Amino acid sequence: MDIIPKPTLLTPNEGRFDLTHDTRIYVTPASVEAMNIGEYLGERLRPATGFALPATPTASAPSFGHIYLSLIDTDAALGEEGYALRVGAEGVTLTAHRPAGLFRGIQTLRQMLPPAIEQRAEQPGPWSLPGVEIRDVPRFSWRGAMLDVSRHFFGVEDVKRYIDHLAYYKVNRFHLHLSDDQGWRIEIKAWPKLTEIGGSTQVGGGPGGFFTQEQYAEIVRYAQSRYIVVVPEIDMPGHTMAALASYPELSREGIMPSLYTGTDVGMSSLNTRSNFTYQFIEDVIREIAELTPGPFIHIGGDEAYKTSEADYVAFIERVQGIIERHGKIMVGWEEIAKARLLPQTVVQFWRGHPSSMALARRAVEQGARIIMSPASRAYLDMKYDRTTPLGHTWAGFVEVQTAYEWDPVGMNMELVEDNIIGVEAPLWSETARTLDDAEYLAFPRLAGINEIGWSCAAGRTWEEYRGRLAAHGPRFAMMGIDFYRSPQVIWPV
Ligand code: IFG
Numbered sequence: 001m002d003i004i005p006k007p008t009l010l011t012p013n014e015g016r017f018d019l020t021h022d023t024r025i026y027v028t029p030a031s032v033e034a035m036n037i038g039e040y041l042g043e044r045l046r047p048a049t050g051f052a053l054p055a056t057p058t059a060s061a062p063s064f065g066h067i068y069l070s071l072i073d074t075d076a077a078l079g080e081e082g083y084a085l086r087v088g089a090e091g092v093t094l095t096a097h098r099p100a101g102l103f104r105g106i107q108t109l110r111q112m113l114p115p116a117i118e119q120r121a122e123q124p125g126p127w128s129l130p131g132v133e134i135r136d137v138p139r140f141s142w143r144g145a146m147l148d149v150s151r152h153f154f155g156v157e158d159v160k161r162y163i164d165h166l167a168y169y170k171v172n173r174f175h176l177h178l179s180d181d182q183g184w185r186i187e188i189k190a191w192p193k194l195t196e197i198g199g200s201t202q203v204g205g206g207p208g209g210f211f212t213q214e215q216y217a218e219i220v221r222y223a224q225s226r227y228i229v230v231v232p233e234i235d236m237p238g239h240t241m242a243a244l245a246s247y248p249e250l251s252r253e254g255i256m257p258s259l260y261t262g263t264d265v266g267m268s269s270l271n272t273r274s275n276f277t278y279q280f281i282e283d284v285i286r287e288i289a290e291l292t293p294g295p296f297i298h299i300g301g302d303e304a305y306k307t308s309e310a311d312y313v314a315f316i317e318r319v320q321g322i323i324e325r326h327g328k329i330m331v332g333w334e335e336i337a338k339a340r341l342l343p344q345t346v347v348q349f350w351r352g353h354p355s356s357m358a359l360a361r362r363a364v365e366q367g368a369r370i371i372m373s374p375a376s377r378a379y380l381d382m383k384y385d386r387t388t389p390l391g392h393t394w395a396g397f398v399e400v401q402t403a404y405e406w407d408p409v410g411m412n413m414e415l416v417e418d419n420i421i422g423v424e425a426p427l428w429s430e431t432a433r434t435l436d437d438a439e440y441l442a443f444p445r446l447a448g449i450n451e452i453g454w455s456c457a458a459g460r461t462w463e464e465y466r467g468r469l470a471a472h473g474p475r476f477a478m479m480g481i482d483f484y485r486s487p488q489v490i491w492p493v
Pocket of ligand 1: 265302303333350379381392428
C-alpha cells in the first residue's frame with residue numbers, strides 16, 4: 001500500500017472488501033459532527049464510484065458489507081487524532097477517540113482505494129479495499145503548511161483546494177501568511193487603507209487582492225471542517241512595507257514608504273517607539289483574534305534588519321502581551337527568541353545560521369516549543385534542482401529526497417523530542433503566481449515533510465519511502481495536481 005503518511009502500525013490480513021451500490025456509511029453516535037464526517041467520506045467516494053453511500057446513523061455495528069465509523073467506547077490512547085481501522089471481508093470499521101481521529105482515518109481509507117477514486121467523474125470499478133488492521137497515532141501535534149498569499153495573492157477557491165490537499169496528508173495546521181512588504185491581504189475594519197492601498201498590488205505589480213473578513217471566516221470554517229487549525233500571520237515589525245504605504249504614520253519620521261512590488265526583504269520597519277503603532281497592532285490583533293477560533297496568532301518577527309536589536313526585543317515583548325491579552329498564543333519566526341518569551345509561545349525555526357542554534361536554545365530554556373521548518377529541507381519555494389523554473393536557491397536545492405531525509409530532533413540543534421511541537425512546510429510565493437505553480441513546488445515534497453510530522457522516526461528511510469511515493473504518484477495525477485516528477489523516483493507510467 002502507498003499510504004502517506006505511513007501509519008504507525010499496519011498489519012495486512014487475507015480479507016478484502018469491495019464497495020458496492022448497497023454499501024452504507026454507518027455512523028455512531030448520531031451526532032451532527034460524526035454525521036458530518038460520514039457525509040464527508042460519502043462526498044469523497046460518490047463521484048468516482050457512482051454509489052449512493054449514504055451516511056446513516058446507527059446505534060450499533062452494522063451487519064455484513066458496510067463502512068462503520070464509531071466514536072463510542074474507544075481507546076483513549078488514540079488521543080486527539082489517532083484511529084484504528086480494520087478492513088475485512090465483512091466490511092470496514094474505523095474507530096477513534098475523538099472526531100479528528102475519524103477524519104484522519106478517512107484519509108487513509110481514501111488512499112487504500114484505487115487512485116481513480118479521486119476522479120470527480122464516474123469510473124469503472126471494482127472499488128476494492130485490501131484487508132488490513134491499522135492503529136495509527138501521530139508523532140507531533142503540529143503538522144503544518146504555510147501559504148504566503150502576500151507576495152502573490154491566492155483567492156478563496158485556490159486556498160480551499162490547497163486546504164483539501166493538506167487534509168489528504170493529515171496536516172492539522174494551516175499557517176496563512178497574510179501580510180508582507182508586497183501586500184496586506186486581510187480586511188481590518190478599523191484600518192481600511194490596509195487593504196484599499198496595501199492590498200492593491202503584488203510582486204511584479206499585479207492586481208493583488210485581499211480577503212474580506214467574511215472570506216477569511218469562510219476559509220477558517222472550511223479548514224475547521226477538515227480538522228485543520230488556521231494560524232494567521234501578520235508579519236511585524238519588518239516585512240511591513242504594504243502597511244507603511246497605507247499609513248505612513250506607522251513609519252519612523254521622514255520616511256515616505258510606497259507600495260513595493262519587488263522581492264527584496266528586510267527593508268521595512270514599523271516605528272516601534274510610537275504608541276500609534278501599538279494602537280494599530282492592538283486593533284489588528286483584536287479583529288483577527290475575533291475571527292480566529294484557533295489558539296495561535298503568528299506575528300512574524302523575521303528579518304527586521306531596519307529595527308535596532310533593543311527596539312526589536314522591546315517590541316516583541318510588548319506584542320506578546322497584546323496577543324496574550326486577547327487570549328491567544330504567540331507564534332513567531334526564530335528571531336523572536338531574542339526576547340523574553342512566555343512558556344506557551346511557539347518559535348518557528350527556519351534558518352541554518354549558527355545564531356539559529358543559540359536562538360533555539362534560548363527559546364527552549366524559556367519553555368517555548370519549536371516548530372521545525374529548516375529552509376534547507378522544508379522550504380517549498382526552494383528549487384528542486386537547477387532545472388526547476390520556479391523558486392529560490394538561497395537555502396540550496398531541495399530535491400524530494402532532501403526534503404524527506406531529515407528529522408526534527410536531528411539537525412544538530414541539540415533539541416530533544418519534547419522541545420519540538422512539530423514540523424511545517426512553508427511556501428513563499430515570490431515566484432509562485434498561480435495555484436498550479438504552488439502545487440508544482442509543494443508536491444511531492446509536502447507529503448514527505450508531513451510524514452516526518454506524523455509517522456514514527458524509527459525505521460523511516462528514503463529507500464522505503466521512494467517506492468511508496470512512486471506507487472502514490474498516480475494519486476497526485478488523479479487529484480489534478482501538476483506535481484514534480486523527480487528523477488529520484490521511478491514513477492509508474
Ligand atoms: N525569507 C523570508 C520570507 C521569504 C523567504 C523566501 C522567512 C521567515 C526568505 N522570511 O523565511 O519572507 O522571502 O525563501
